[in-house]
Amino acid sequence: MKFSDFRQFKPKANQNVFLFVCGDDLLIEESRAVWRQAFGGEWVFEKYSIKEFEDIPASRLMDDALTPSLFSQSRALIIANAEKLTKGRAETLIEIHAVPRSSLKVILGASELKGLEPLTRFFPLVQIDSVKAGDATRWIIDRYKLSPDVARYLVEALGPDLRQLHTEVEKLQTYAGSSRAIEVRDVDILTLRSVQFGPFELDDAVVAGDYRKSVQVLGAMLDDGAEPLMVLARIVRVWRQLYVGKALVGKKSAKHVAVAAGTPVWKANEFVAGCRKHEWKRLVAGFRELLNADRALKTSADPDTYFDVLLWKLMG
Numbered sequence: 001m002k003f004s005d006f007r008q009f010k011p012k013a014n015q016n017v018f019l020f021v022c023g024d025d026l027l028i029e030e031s032r033a034v035w036r037q038a039f040g041g042e043w044v045f046e047k048y049s050i051k052e053f054e055d056i057p058a059s060r061l062m063d064d065a066l067t068p069s070l071f072s073q074s075r076a077l078i079i080a081n082a083e084k085l086t087k088g089r090a091e092t093l094i095e096i097h098a099v100p101r102s103s104l105k106v107i108l109g110a111s112e113l114k115g116l117e118p119l120t121r122f123f124p125l126v127q128i129d130s131v132k133a134g135d136a137t138r139w140i141i142d143r144y145k146l147s148p149d150v151a152r153y154l155v156e157a158l159g160p161d162l163r164q165l166h167t168e169v170e171k172l173q174t175y176a177g178s179s180r181a182i183e184v185r186d187v188d189i190l191t192l193r194s195v196q197f198g199p200f201e202l203d204d205a206v207v208a209g210d211y212r213k214s215v216q217v218l219g220a221m222l223d224d225g226a227e228p229l230m231v232l233a234r235i236v237r238v239w240r241q242l243y244v245g246k247a248l249v250g251k252k253s254a255k256h257v258a259v260a261a262g263t264p265v266w267k268a269n270e271f272v273a274g275c276r277k278h279e280w281k282r283l284v285a286g287f288r289e290l291l292n293a294d295r296a297l298k299t300s301a302d303p304d305t306y307f308d309v310l311l312w313k314l315m316g
Helices: 025-039 050-055 058-066 087-097 117-121 133-144 148-158 162-176 184-191 201-208 211-223 228-248 254-261 265-277 280-297 303-315
Strands: 017-021 043-048 074-079 104-110 125-127
Touching (some): 058 104, 087 104, 148 184, 148 228, 162 184, 201 211, 211 303, 228 254, 228 280, 228 303, 280 303
């Protein structure tokens, strides 16, 4: 289910243990308010790692479940990495799940369902859909009132992780202040800035097919602390723009091509010239290389060396 649907979640009165599968850290934190409303009454929430939870004596957990809330506070435990739950602790939770009017609720959290499948026979499952780029974009627009263009650009640069997006938007709000709206240029300056080069110089170098300049600017970004995957997202965005632009060059005006591809209108002529330089075969093959780069940079590839090779394959 989507997190917005989860806000309407109503557990049955006799349900005490839940499986909660959610891959986004910020949504896990925000789920506390939803669980509190779903349980009704006053609940004290505590978060435990799976090791800390396993170390709590089973008798103590059962006592907490059986003690009426009239004499003590009702407790709700959120357990991280619940896929590592032992068989013995699972058996204890099955007993607690059967306690009527329990003063203890346990939420077994995990980033994916794998490893928890056997427990779905005993406990209700709440599985939150993974956050897609479109979901993250709407989340930014609704929560922070950013323009659709800025929200979309921010997600393209950083990905759909809501925690990271939240942090970056806070930085952008501080940078822009309250006197003006946040612009795309602000995202470039704060998330992919380089001391030596301007925020659009990597884009310009890739569009122009300038391998030497691309390597130089990209290296400076990495030296200044830019995250490799964020830099890769920037290259992917430019490559998509070139692909769209290539299909329209010769059929539409330079201004129309720039607008359709999402590039600044004042750079329309340069962009069209760049589209003409890139061959269709190379553009199509480039997407495969970019996909390989995403996998490699998420494992153990050295960013500096890998980007040099990637840019050579893209531009030659």
